[in-house]
Amino acid sequence: MHPSSDLLPCFACFHGETGEVSPSNSEEQRLLSPFPWKEKGVFPPLLDEENPPHLNLLKKLNIPYLFDIHCHFFPEVVMKLIWKWFDKVGWAIAYRYAEEERVLRLHKNGFKRFTTLNYAHKPDMAESLNDWIHSHWRNWEGAVPFGTFYPEEGVETYVKKAVEEYGFLGFKLHCEVSKLDLNRKELKQTFRYLESVSIPLVIHTGNAPLPGDFTGISHFLPFMQTYPDLKVIVAHMGAREISEYAELIGSYRNLYLDTTMVFVDFLATGENVDSWLFLLEKYQNRILFGSDFPNIPYNLSHPVMKILEAKISDEAKRKVLWKNAEDLFPIM
Template sequence: MRISSPFAWRGDGFPPILDAEIPNHLERIRDLGIPSIIDIHTHFFPETIMKLIWRWFDNANWAIGYRLPEWERVKRLHHNGIKHFTTLNYAHKKNMAKSLNDWVFANLRNWEGAIPFGTFYPEEGVLSYVKQAVEVYGFLGFKLHCEVSKLNLNDPELSDTFHYLEKKEIPILIHTGTAPLPGEFTGIQFFKPFIETYPKLHVIVAHMGAHEISAYASLLGEYPNLALDTTMVFVDFLATGNAGDVDSAVPLLETYQNQIYFGSDFPNIPYNLNHPISNLLALPISDTAKQKILYGNAKNRFFK
């Protein structure tokens, strides 16, 4: 199944799907003085929706590494030294986002270490339920997926919501890039006018903006509240670009070390969590950059 995936792998072998009894990155992060890893790109959906998502991946021959009950998925995060993680989900139609936010809030107690994230969608009442998520539920961020949701970031129906989150300094993690598949409203041509309109908005671009990593990275100097996450970039599964794209992105981790966060895309990954962490630890960047990416930047953002 992994061999027939439409996306290539680097090299001749595959990293294992199953967790090691003791993941080999744990000692390394302790040596770096990292108390634990903070993963800002982990997904939590109601079971029926998660199973539908897994069915989509099955049809694309994309193996799911952690097709497990929810409680066991949380346990696997902790097993890999990830003590804090986000509750990312997103709506693909109207009248869905608020119920997802309600579900996250109702289930937070089941997910030790969860950083509560909500979502929203261009629809009537969007600002009202976003305010509820921030001011009543205490959510610390939001997730948008421009490809799945067919969402245009420049939709005027979202303007008041973006201005509110900009004022509140609440980050939005946005899948706006064209990897692994492009969408009607993905790409730098939609993102650039958006960030120009809301220059102080705290935005984290998923997958470093792949397949246009250099274009998104070029905005980091101009917009200090803009950041990228490493989700599925520095791994041997090349769904976010070819090997050359991955290698050319490595220096960005050093140059913009204060604006990069670690993300995994757990549980929807075709390898174990040790793989992206160990790969990042092996990159030719400074220990300080690794400390910030795996822990420090997210700690400063979510645990002030």
């Protein structure tokens, strides 16, 4: 059974609530969560260990650092609303810290580069989020600046500004939260522009944790057919249609998947998808590591260790955890 749509944590910042967030880092909260775990009552740690176990393994594999392609930064008031909503659904937040401390936690866990993802759910919101990222991202050592956009008047203008003036290197879209149809004509020129300048997009297009009005492969495929050269990173590997999204890799040279909350013990989709771990080997050049930091109910070592312990080649691990994202966003 999946949680009802009124419990979905991805809608957290859209209910207009205010107030302080109560602590949620407890085993009791995880026991009460409507979202299942692989083994009931058995949870990975919430808190960072003094010496995170994955760091020594990274050295052995000659991985200089980790690159998180799916890391969120919102204005403080919005982030607190998100956390407050997570509290209602038993979704413990491992990294419920002030922004500066969160960046330090990324560094402590070996994440030297990470994206600044956020998204808009209504008109007249995306541009202000972009302005906020532009004003702050240089304070976050290792940040790769991402913006967002929405089908509205002036969208192409502020997207061009974000690229050409702000120097943004990518954009995030969330088809479920934004009720966003990627095939809307209002976005055609914007997508054509991003295609022409080779700017990647991270897109939540899959049907997890629940399907939206415009999620799923049936909406995504015509989008890719229209913009075949657009650089697209499918969030969460397209769960719950992992095989369908993976099959598109052979047809679209700029299509990638990210591992965000896929091969972990917390089953936000309600399904154990470890049977798809072989895809990390098969498509090792086109899969990127993502965490969903800071809104994860376990510490950062957990998703990294799941990949490090997977029965795939060392080279595949190197590519997924670091090199593929580094190739997409080289340090200039």
